[in-house]
Amino acid sequence: MKKKNAVIMAISLTSLICLVLFAFISYYTSMNRKISKDLNSSIPITLEFEYKDSHHWFLGDGATIAKAKLEDDDIIKIMEKSKREWLKTPIPIEIQERVYGNEFNEALIQDALIPEVKNGYWTFLDRYRLDNGLETEPNVYYENTGNYSLGVIDLDNNILYYIKFDS
16 A cells, blocks of 8 residues: 555556646747847736747747737736836837838838737837847837847737847
């Protein structure tokens, strides 16, 4: 009987360790974690992201476009715990051109990466300049950038949009 109990305890302990390990690996490979790390913000693990990712192509080039529905307390957590500055909209025209196309007009907004956000907050990270050791100021767009990340919080619809572009 003692041997049977020891085997059951060993199986239970092994199952628990596997479960914890699975949860740990899932968290650190989740979209939430990737966005948190990329935007240097605290993205709640409870958010469910819808996303498209084309980074599986040559040399990691591609784009990730994601969105998640936010609760009011999620918005507060993201803004307060962020290590990056989130600025009030409007987004500068140079960044809008990246999101909506070279000509910012109503026709292009229909086919844009994300909907136009008039009431919200945004943060921008020029990873090209950061990765190449070039000085940059927070949330400043440079025309020659090929790698950037953009986070946009839409306050009217309580949605977080995320774009990561690598060229």
